[in-house]
Amino acid sequence: MSTSGPNPPGKPQVRSLNCPGCGAALTLRSLSQAVTVVCDHCHSILDAQDPRLTILQKFTAAVDEDPPLIPLGTRGKIRGTDYEAVGFQRRTIHVDGIPYSWHEYVLFNPYKGFRYLTEYNGHWNDTSILRSLPTVNNDVSPATVSYLGETYKHFQTAKAGTSFVLGEFPWQVRVGESSDVSDYVSPPRVISSERTGKEVTWSMGEYISGRDIWKAFGLQGEPPERIGVYENQPSPLSAETTAIWVAFGGFMVVLFVMMILFWSFARSEQVVEGNYANRMVHKISRRGKGFSVLAGDTEYQTEFIIFAAPTFLASYLVEGMAPLHDFEYSPWLTANLTLEQFPDSYGTDPTWDNVFMESPTLGYVDATHQSVRSHVERTVWTFYWALADGLPSENRQLLLNKDWNYWKEAILHDLERVHHDIRKCVSRIDIMRMGHAMARPKVGAIFSAERRNLAKAHGRILFANSDLSGFSIFEEAQYRGVNAADRVLSQVARAQGPTH
Numbered sequence: 001m002s003t004s005g006p007n008p009p010g011k012p013q014v015r016s017l018n019c020p021g022c023g024a025a026l027t028l029r030s031l032s033q034a035v036t037v038v039c040d041h042c043h044s045i046l047d048a049q050d051p052r053l054t055i056l057q058k059f060t061a062a063v064d065e066d067p068p069l070i071p072l073g074t075r076g077k078i079r080g081t082d083y084e085a086v087g088f089q090r091r092t093i094h095v096d097g098i099p100y101s102w103h104e105y106v107l108f109n110p111y112k113g114f115r116y117l118t119e120y121n122g123h124w125n126d127t128s129i130l131r132s133l134p135t136v137n138n139d140v141s142p143a144t145v146s147y148l149g150e151t152y153k154h155f156q157t158a159k160a161g162t163s164f165v166l167g168e169f170p171w172q173v174r175v176g177e178s179s180d181v182s183d184y185v186s187p188p189r190v191i192s193s194e195r196t197g198k199e200v201t202w203s204m205g206e207y208i209s210g211r212d213i214w215k216a217f218g219l220q221g222e223p224p225e226r227i228g229v230y231e232n233q234p235s236p237l238s239a240e241t242t243a244i245w246v247a248f249g250g251f252m253v254v255l256f257v258m259m260i261l262f263w264s265f266a267r268s269e270q271v272v273e274g275n276y277a278n279r280m281v282h283k284i285s286r287r288g289k290g291f292s293v294l295a296g297d298t299e300y301q302t303e304f305i306i307f308a309a310p311t312f313l314a315s316y317l318v319e320g321m322a323p324l325h326d327f328e329y330s331p332w333l334t335a336n337l338t339l340e341q342f343p344d345s346y347g348t349d350p351t352w353d354n355v356f357m358e359s360p361t362l363g364y365v366d367a368t369h370q371s372v373r374s375h376v377e378r379t380v381w382t383f384y385w386a387l388a389d390g391l392p393s394e395n396r397q398l399l400l401n402k403d404w405n406y407w408k409e410a411i412l413h414d415l416e417r418v419h420h421d422i423r424k425c426v427s428r429i430d431i432m433r434m435g436h437a438m439a440r441p442k443v444g445a446i447f448s449a450e451r452r453n454l455a456k457a458h459g460r461i462l463f464a465n466s467d468l469s470g471f472s473i474f475e476e477a478q479y480r481g482v483n484a485a486d487r488v489l490s491q492v493a494r495a496q497g498p499t500h
């Protein structure tokens with residue numbers, strides 16, 4: 001925040017009125033500038049430009065009341081100018097059916113007009129309406145806008161609805177109205193366009209810490225804790241990037257010199273022999289009748305390979321093997337929720353597998369549901385979500401793009417259908433993203449020649465993952481593994497000839 005700009009008169013100017021709906025006293029702080037004002041008693045939205053204060057809309061907020069963190073009427077200094085919080089609204093977007101809400105505060109100064117503060121999960125932006133239009137470039141991916149010599153990259157577009165309002169607004173606000181909002185970012189700034197019908201409003205937000213706002217408005221207590229990383233949040237490391245790269249470069253040089261020394265002095269000999277688990281194989285190539293298997297920095301020689309990893313990986317690992325086309329996998333997300341106490345449940349007792357009706361998820365497993373302990377202090381539920389609707393590649397991208405905070409919200413929102421107080425009970429959520437979690441039997445998979453050839457292969461490389469059965473269950477995994485081992489043993493027995 002800077003300290004330039006004129007200051008308004010020390011005393012706030014207000015006009016007192018009465019709500020025509022319920023008679024309650026109303027305060028008009030932005031005077032003739034307000035277009036609508038909301039009665040916080042009966043939730044009537046009133047025409048502030050009309051001396052009779054005509055009721056434009058009434059909305060129900062009894063169960064949806066959302067008190068502003070900056071109480072209306074509070075004054076604070078932003079960039080050297082005093083502003084008064086005069087309005088507050090909650091806006092909501094739905095992504096994959098899940099609502100995400102943020103808050104917008106309308107600030108007013110009689111000389112400077114309106115300015116806005118937005119808050120989402122403890123991330124704040126100081127926002128003003130742009131006075132000139134930015135240049136949009138939709139011919140690049142992602143699309144960009146340019147403004148005052150700076151380029152902003154498209155981050156997201158969503159339909160934002162207004163779900164709660166309080167105080168005064170310099171426009172015709174309505175609960176339930178929606179507009180298309182697009183964000184373009186260049187941290188610490190974000191440029192947003194907001195389209196309602198044919199009208200487009202452009203604004204620019206600058207990331208600001210909750211602490212600065214608390215200080216500016218003299219608010220009690222602490223600002224809400226930041227959750228996750230926000231779209232235009234500047235990286236705390238950006239200033240140190242050069243130093244990090246220099247240190248990294250130095251480290252790589254030392255590592256390279258050490259490697260050369262090791263290679264020069266190392267003897268060429270077999271180092272290990274036996275059964276070595278937990279090593280990632282990164283290359284399998286033919287060597288005479290057998291194979292060379294590279295795992296970590298070790299090369300193994302084998303006569304047979306039982307390839308029990310997911311079959312689609314084979315073309316990445318087995319030298320010369322063509323990519324496979326008939327294997328399709330759904331991405332999954334699992335999460336362990338640590339609960340400090342049991343949440344309330346709507347008419348259900350704990351069970352092993354808890355699947356909610358009409359939920360896109362598979363619910364959760366409570367492994368202690370049969371415990372005879374009379375008191376459980378802490379427990380862990382495992383939540384399952386198969387992203388099975390739509391294209392696997394798009395779902396994998398979604399799984400990758402969205403951060404912990406997004407998935408945390410989605411999970412808790414789903415659980416709230418049955419456990420309304422779940423947020424109070426959860427102390428930790430560990431999320432695992434699995435890009436190729438389970439094979440899915442797409443049409444034709446069972447009769448696919450590719451799948452059947454790999455399943456019955458009789459050479460020295462045998463395939464044994466459960467996905468060869470078209471879908472993933474433990475029984476198929478066990479069957480395929482035993483079957484492949486039997487085929488290897490019979491080949492070995494045949495090669496050795498009769499033993500008696």
Ligand SMILES: Cc1cc2nc3c(=O)[nH]c(=O)nc-3n(C[C@H](O)[C@H](O)[C@H](O)COP(=O)(O)OP(=O)(O)OC[C@H]3O[C@@H](n4cnc5c(N)ncnc54)[C@H](O)[C@@H]3O)c2cc1C
Nearest residue numbers: 279280281308309310332437464465466472473474475477
């Ligand atoms: C979230 C989830 C829940 C499930 N729930 C159930 C259930 O309730 N009931 C049921 O029957 N089935 C369930 N399944 C399916 C079941 O887990 C699988 O069918 C089964 O594990 C498949 O066994 P597999 O041995 O064929 O393959 P995997 O279990 O996939 O084993 C393959 C192994 O290969 C390893 N590997 C991969 N690449 C390499 C490499 N380059 N080098 C070395 N090792 C490598 C992997 O680390 C893995 O250990 C579930 C699966 C998921 C993902």
